[in-house]
Amino acid sequence: MLRTLGTCYYPEHWPEDIWAEDARRMVEAGLTWVRIGEFAWSRLEPSPGDLQFEWLDRAIEVLGQAGLKVVLGTPTATPPRWMADRHPDMFAVDDQGRPRGFGSRRHYCFSHKGYFAESQRITRLFAERFGKNPHVAAWQTDNEYGCHDTIISYSEAARDGFRTWLQVQFNDDIAALNAAWGNVFWSMEYRAFDEIALPNLTVTEPNPAHVHAFRRFSSDQVVAFNRAQVEIIKDHSSAPISHNYMGRITDFDHFKTGDDLEIATWDSYPLGFLEDRVGASPEQQRAYARQGDPDFQALHHDLYRAVGKGRWWVMEQQPGPVNWAPYNPAPLSGMVRLWSWEAFAHGAEAVCYFRWRQAPFAQEQLHAGMLRPDSKDAPAMAEAMQVAAELKDTPDVQPAQAPVALMFDYDADWAWATQPQGQGLSYFGLIFDVYRALRRAGLSVDIVRPETRDFAGYKMVLVPGMMHMPDDLKQALAASQAQVIYGPRSAARDASFNIPNPLPPALPGLDVTVSRLETIRPDMPRPLKGGGAAIHYVEELEGTGEPILRTNAGEVIAMRDGHKIYCGAWLDDDGFGMLLRQLAIEAGLTVRDLPEGIRVRQTATEEFWFNHTAAPVKTEVGLLPAAGVLRRPRPAC
Amino acid sequence: MLRTLGTCYYPEHWPEDIWAEDARRMVEAGLTWVRIGEFAWSRLEPSPGDLQFEWLDRAIEVLGQAGLKVVLGTPTATPPRWMADRHPDMFAVDDQGRPRGFGSRRHYCFSHKGYFAESQRITRLFAERFGKNPHVAAWQTDNEYGCHDTIISYSEAARDGFRTWLQVQFNDDIAALNAAWGNVFWSMEYRAFDEIALPNLTVTEPNPAHVHAFRRFSSDQVVAFNRAQVEIIKDHSSAPISHNYMGRITDFDHFKTGDDLEIATWDSYPLGFLEDRVGASPEQQRAYARQGDPDFQALHHDLYRAVGKGRWWVMEQQPGPVNWAPYNPAPLSGMVRLWSWEAFAHGAEAVCYFRWRQAPFAQEQLHAGMLRPDSKDAPAMAEAMQVAAELKDTPDVQPAQAPVALMFDYDADWAWATQPQGQGLSYFGLIFDVYRALRRAGLSVDIVRPETRDFAGYKMVLVPGMMHMPDDLKQALAASQAQVIYGPRSAARDASFNIPNPLPPALPGLDVTVSRLETIRPDMPRPLKGGGAAIHYVEELEGTGEPILRTNAGEVIAMRDGHKIYCGAWLDDDGFGMLLRQLAIEAGLTVRDLPEGIRVRQTATEEFWFNHTAAPVKTEVGLLPAAGVLRRPRPAC
Amino acid sequence: MLRTLGTCYYPEHWPEDIWAEDARRMVEAGLTWVRIGEFAWSRLEPSPGDLQFEWLDRAIEVLGQAGLKVVLGTPTATPPRWMADRHPDMFAVDDQGRPRGFGSRRHYCFSHKGYFAESQRITRLFAERFGKNPHVAAWQTDNEYGCHDTIISYSEAARDGFRTWLQVQFNDDIAALNAAWGNVFWSMEYRAFDEIALPNLTVTEPNPAHVHAFRRFSSDQVVAFNRAQVEIIKDHSSAPISHNYMGRITDFDHFKTGDDLEIATWDSYPLGFLEDRVGASPEQQRAYARQGDPDFQALHHDLYRAVGKGRWWVMEQQPGPVNWAPYNPAPLSGMVRLWSWEAFAHGAEAVCYFRWRQAPFAQEQLHAGMLRPDSKDAPAMAEAMQVAAELKDTPDVQPAQAPVALMFDYDADWAWATQPQGQGLSYFGLIFDVYRALRRAGLSVDIVRPETRDFAGYKMVLVPGMMHMPDDLKQALAASQAQVIYGPRSAARDASFNIPNPLPPALPGLDVTVSRLETIRPDMPRPLKGGGAAIHYVEELEGTGEPILRTNAGEVIAMRDGHKIYCGAWLDDDGFGMLLRQLAIEAGLTVRDLPEGIRVRQTATEEFWFNHTAAPVKTEVGLLPAAGVLRRPRPAC
Ligand SMILES: [Zn+2]
């Protein structure tokens, strides 16, 4: 598959007489793709029913004639002001009960039936008008579902939808729901589904089963919303359909929306993310302030390769300082190129820079583009052009299965969020720590979805923190020939958020039981024999498994039975590093101990080395300059 | 009085066919008491008027037949969902104006007349049905009044109740209220009682007299709510009635609810409290993370001995990790035994472990019990059985008056909360610091209520921080033969929250005047001559009293006239330690300087030593192991 | 002009029979002025229309007969309780949508037409009654506009007013508004002015143009509210009219309210401010806890000299501990005197101590006065009397233009608040850092308003951070003979909050362009060649200007063309210190490097030295004691 570049463009923001020049410069810069349309509703339908699509026809034509392929976005993330008159209750409601009104974007509740119909209507108008346009080579639904915390809404529409959803889940049997949730606990039993409220504004915490069910419902609403658009587009177009996911948005199941789409894309803002969502220490934030976290983007690349069933892009690549993080530094020179190549190394089909020209107005006026507001090249332009030039000499992407599989389960993320048991603990955080340990060992990783049952080809499979594990998954893992690493907190809950009996994890082929669990203060790590420490979440293990890791105080932290291993604690970087390197070596993998900030990624035919630090680093493949990228044929194993 | 153990049990949570086995194991474990019923309303009255009490009859019978004594709780902390249909405005309202709805517990406003009547109705049904049941050996009203910040409600019901309460307080004379509150200050004068609103959502802080009156009203509402249940139960039962207070809940006057009850009980969660409410430094939290604060439980023991007029229990003793603190570690081995013995050392009649079996469902599924969810023994079981065995060889409790009295005044706590004058300052915090200094000196302490006028038998009486002191209390203290230690902030306000004239403290027999006061940053302690420092709250003293403590800069911190002492500052541990040890020695008390984490408590006949640290400590009674308890006959004075 | 002292008095708080004695003691203390009336509405009109002005007649007569001059305040900051019945929607609404109700003060929305009329009515009653009273020598409108965050209200009244205001701004052309704001950006276009909502409770941040316009509107509402009172008073009185501004309240344009007033006054609480609004480091807070920040009051003095067009007072001078800061220490002995003299050194006509007698009731019962609640002298009294005595031997104030002008633009403060781009960044903070650097260099500074076009007499003019600079200002500065120092962020936005093209700053006579900008973490200062560092906000500069400051890494931080200098970064104290000292020397100014906490201020005839530290400091004018003030004739240049 050919590696390509692109950008995001807003013809409606600029005078029509500069469109052609913009298109020409895009092509000149080596770009293939241009995404348009996703925020343009107010210009396409200024008043209800007053359709003004001609300008978009012309814009597509200008771009297409210049040789660009268009990704057309449905504009449902930004309904115009008049929509609020038609549907005054269309807004999401926050957990404090306040409607989240008009004036920015994503101002809708996924459960609102009126807006749902409007989103179908405008999608149908798009599909009918542009479905056969030869320049429209791909579609995007909406924009960044979940950005700005917009999945979960405590609206009346959501409440009504939730009741109906529960009624279906429980076959209209309220007693079954009461039993499944343990509502007897504090006399919380319902007599009918329409007695159920949303789990906010309670006196103390609501029932976790209630919260978790509401999260599942909320995710399903997104899947349905997205699917409705997909079905309409498919009626009129054979171009592939995508959605651009945002970094560390875990409030809905991307695998399930992905099932309805051909391509997964995501929006990669390494510096913004390091400031506002990676969760790095201040030291780490200082060290990588101008490069971004060395693993955060890679994890998303691997995740969206899975979500896209192999087909994925970066739809928005940070090209310079952004406007929305607590602090907004500029990238180190070379990082835009590095980020681009890193995406390709992980199998991206395309990398699109957001955005073409910095807008001098409105919310993102301090968000850099490839061009400055005065249309001069911004620093990103030269790096993008360098990547474009390098791509010309590059063989096509040859994706390959990685040797290591790491399961990522959105449902588990909601379960941890519902019941963290320790301040600040999250499933994503645990997965990220495990992923980082694997990467520091030089391993290439596949993220696999929770429905995976065939683990053939993997030498190591990790399922940390997956709070509910269906029986057939347990069986599939038990049957796998891979080194399988469970825990902590794996299989800790049944499907209805109860503690199972026998106690967790109840794994076939590995006799280990979590007899008790603790969460511990961050300033109280428990040192491990051999180095590193157990942190955050520590389980007490019983069973006949062979202890393979202990604290200095002698507590058993991990047990094994052959190539099944249960790790009953969250470990720090050294702890996970040592344990996983040792297990990887056993599994026959080539393991490295990479220098700080150096990362390696292998495709079927190539091996990429990246220097995420701001200084040259000596490596086994030579001195890598700051922000350096080295590409070489994949060595024989 | 016999020392006994017990547990908290929820027959409605378990299949009826395991009740008998559970009861048998309780007895086998050495337990005497089993508390039940307090959250069972939805199973007893699934729909309004549809009474289903038979299962509870059977549960009591099974438990009773096994030899257990039942404590029966009224279920008014968890009204069922249908109650919200009958009384849609029954919920408390938070200070931001949001109703605190159904879905957890304690979802009612004490001022709501409709729910008040419902609470009487269900209590009457309980009393009529179980009042003569021979196995019901004690009662509990409701559950943990005030837990989850549920005393103060800004509802319309509370507003109406407050207006009526004020009308009574001020003899229907609004001018008297305006004068008493100084409402002229910012043109806040009212023309009628129904012009008075609740003191929330004002532009800047409301009148402290307004706030403080609302807190007095809110406390009175709890007293009335509780009394209504007590009166009904007493009509049908002669068993003693109790309520289980929660740690550091000071928003209502426990002495006044206690006046209507035979027994005070409280719920002791040493590890959860250390994490979420003790206010300890991070170092202290690390040192005692698995043992709990060495003084926090003891203070409550002494407090509830006073609230219970000598009769008190621990109704819920933490048996392992809980689910609700920021971090939830497991107790150090031996601490469950230590906590039990500490309660007995302070005069407890009974210690009940919460709960019998860990629930695999709902909010507290990660709250440990004596049994694991799979019914195997949890670690607490062995320690409880050890205590049960040790109790067999133990003489009965012989309570004794302590040599030191420390006055605790809920009204003063509300006064400090109303007007802290320095960030983070609280009356409870001051009392706790004084109490800790006394304990570190090896002294046994009686908490005494503010209505106390007879101080006979005490060698030392302390009344720190009591912002309003009635004249007859001043006279009684002046007449006492004890060493009396006032201040800081004693008698600083009149009954209506005004600064009195002559200026405070205006004590008979001790000429000292607070001419000015400061609150100071925590990072600016003022070192004292001789060691320690004044912190937080520092008064400037005038008068003819003899200065006995000065800062290094020469400011007078404490003055005396004979055995009346006024201390005009909050002191740090060393400061209070030195001052109080010196005054105790003068008062003829035996004073120790106990090693870190070691505490001593004397009853009439015994002396108990406790090691709250995680390592053995050398003491004058020998080496105490970590979590060690030593019991010996009380030495002659 | 004669320097005078005064106090703030509340006759309505005290029995009438002590008024004469109070007045006598005021005169005896050397006071000239007494401010009264501003919170007395409920006593003047206890019920609507029931006017009770006789007591105020008598109070004025008693004070006047004693020889005092009265400043009479309109009582509009504290409408009585009955006003809320007449205008239930008169309250401001906070950004979360909650009305900010009755029970303290400032409980009104500036946009409410009903309350606006009431404020005119009561002002007219005041003016008619007291306009010719010979003892009423000055007026004050309302009290501390903006205190308690009361400028910006999200009420319906504000929304309606904002729509009308926009309609006027945009000549009833909604397309012009859409274009000016760039509303196309996220389909935020309006079809009519009545579609515009207030910029709160949006999903993510609203359009900065929307926010900034709302701030301009909110400021204009204050100007109109104030002007309405002024016009009425002027109809009946020839006494000068003032308003007492509060420290660091920047939400409305004080210059514009000042245009309608004869005198600007402000309320100076050095210790409270250091704790709650200066933004100093903990070390600085410790060092100056009892003295206040050495520059914060001085900046306000210079600001209000500009706001008052030369005529300004301190209307409320902190005399001891206050009640409202996080911590409330007592001033170091001598500081009340120092603060008084510092105000005179900056040109104050009068300094009034707040308040005469500490109130024993209501919100400020712990706010010190000149008298204690028991009417004895508080510590401030002796210092005020010393100042009064010293004033007798003192020549009149001879104001002089300072050699340095620093422009202060409220509109720029709103622009930074609208778009800080880095956490915690504010225009006021930048101005304060620049001001401090100038003061540490021993320079006297004039604050100049943004409408200033004549810079004659200034050797140095600084316009840092002024995000919008009108063309005629640019021209006037270019034409000035002074050393002109722009940046960072000067002229970064056009009048509608868009990035201009050509890119900023686009200054005549200085070829510099900000090609990119960054905000950086506080823990990542960028060291400068020669010392100091760039912090917070760093621009990348292009152009032919001569680089005069670089980072160690070689990035250009400042450029010049002759005596026009652009500084493209926020600098730390050392950075601003070095740069500004060097530029001042070039400009022919005498520059000092003052010891820590020492400050100098020159008037036309005098030079004042102040020691803000708590220890004696050796200076070029000799040893200055702690809190020391030295006054000497101004040395020849
Ligand atoms: Zn075409």
Ligand SMILES: [Zn+2]
């Ligand atoms: Zn029986």
Ligand SMILES: [Zn+2]
């Ligand atoms: Zn007169």
